[in-house]
Amino acid sequence: MLTQAAAKAAVPRDRAFKLADFGGLFLFVAPTGTKSWRLKYRRGGKERLLVLGRFPEISLPDARKRREEAKAQLRAGLDPATPRELLETFEQLARAWYRHAEAGWSRAHAEDVIAALERDVFPAIGDRQATTIEPPELLDVLGTLEARGRIETARRMRQRLSAIFGFGIAKGLLERDPAHHLRRAMQAAAPTRPMPALTRIEDCRALLAACDRADARAATRLASRFLALTAVRLEAVRGMRWEELEDLDGAEPLWRVPAARMKLKRAKKNDARFDHLVPLSREALSVLRAAGELGVDPKLVRREPHEDGHDTHSFVFAGRSGIAPIGEGAIGALYARAGFAGRHVPHGWRSSFSTILNETLGPDARDDIDRALAHSPGSKVEAAYNRAAQLNRRRVLFERWGAMLMT
Known part of the structure; x- marks a missing residue:
């Protein structure tokens, strides 16, 4: 069982780590030093993850109280992630970003965006928790596109990945954007060529x-x-x-x-x-x-x-x-x-x-x-x-x- 003193004394490491309490509650410690309370629970036969708030703004007793409130919602047949944000996998984060952004896109562009994610990204990292994804993994995904000669497609995909992680940061679900610096290790885009056109x-x-x-x-x-x-x-x-x-x-x-x-x-x-x-x-x-x-x-x-x-x-x-x-x-x-x-x-x-x-x-x-x-x-x-x-x-x-x- 975790104590308030142990939560306060937790020192960040090179990689994120967890300090478990009980009943699915744990303290997530990011490499940046940010600490947040999270709750693991199951619904519909699937394990899910709920972000309860940051420490020390939310104390250990408060986090336990929120855990019990979430458990009560589950017993009542409700999902405690509603209306709070649900953080499970990268795919779920990406789809949440997509639903937020698609209102400003044409239908054709929106269809292209989600189709590319489903084809080129979700099979590789879709089931991973977004907080655990590292830059080299994303670079492997983009490198597969580059190996097929899809240099411009890879460039656009990096931008979308960065937008997805940025969305997670804005929502308080993530601490960093692992796609931000990837362009330094990607192939340079080929000079654009105008479409063939007669000019006489x-x-x-x-x-x-x-x-x-x-x-x-x-x-x-x-x-x-x-x-x-x-x-x-x-x-x-x-x-x-x-x-x-x-x-x-x-x-x-x-x-x-x-x-x-x-x-x-x-x-x-x-x-x-x-x-x-x-x-x-x-x-x-x-x-x-x-x-x-x-x-x-x-x-x-x-x-x-x-x-x-x-x-x-x-x-x-x-x-x-x-x-x-x-x-x-x-x-x-x-x-x-x-x-x-x-x-x-x-x-x-x-x-x-x-x-x-x-x-x-x-x-x-x-x-x-x-x-x-x-x-x-x-x-x-x-x-x-x-x-x-x-x-x-x-x-x-x-x-x-x-x-x-x-x-």
Whole structure:
């Protein structure tokens, strides 16, 4: 049985250690000298660990009182870790961090983060108590990624590991971040290489002409042309629906790309203020008319939801099934068949648009070009102003680009 004097006299060592009391209660002494009361208990057939508080702020009698309160909760069928933090394994700490952080991420990014942890980290150290994990163990995990040539992935994973341990420190569950200094022992990141993109208008025209001759579905060729004319991201075109188009027969035709499909923080994705507005040039309207002739008239779009949740026939550029968008790799494969593999990728149209128009129109057009690409302005005041204006300037820009590209 532990005494108050023994708890006070405990001196830190090179490694963390425990001084046991009874009933599952023990004093945890970290190498930094921090002491905390912890309680081991079992629930659902699994051993769990509850942090009761720090010593000497929480005395031994107080810690024993909290132990008895926790035992009473267990007898009542309750988990004493609620609402207190539960500290069992690194995986549980990581998932707690993930639940805290995911609100600020897009769904795709959140899925990537948890999938990478489940694939590359949890199998190695997921069942370890976070307080016992040392830097060399983390370096082994990251070294496995580096050995597979995933240098950048390893770099991002170190940042996430550090964020997880930092979350534990902020919650008072950990004393240190063993991932903090790992970058000094990791392989240097390779210089970033820009995506292949054509930067001469003649080459851009040649690519589109080659695509027209290539063996591909009409929907894929049209989606490629529309992507080139609007310079948006590929996912925006793939997910494009007829109901997003406005005033097609009027003087100011417009495509309103929902914020949910834009590259934004998750908090902005459900806010219509962050929809991206794309004025449609004559050439872009021509592509849409051709796309409408491939399937159902957009004015007669059926609204019955398909079993996968999509509105039937609502995609402008539908895949073979007619109820899902064209494949993610369809346009890239088209460019390869057209003889432009390694020279241009779908995302490259954004570089083509920016480079060619900046060179053609000069520095006065730079802000309009950036807004057309949905790049954020430099200040919040400017951003608010730009949301309310500048559409006419952007419309002139897209008309100029369409005429240059399709000449």
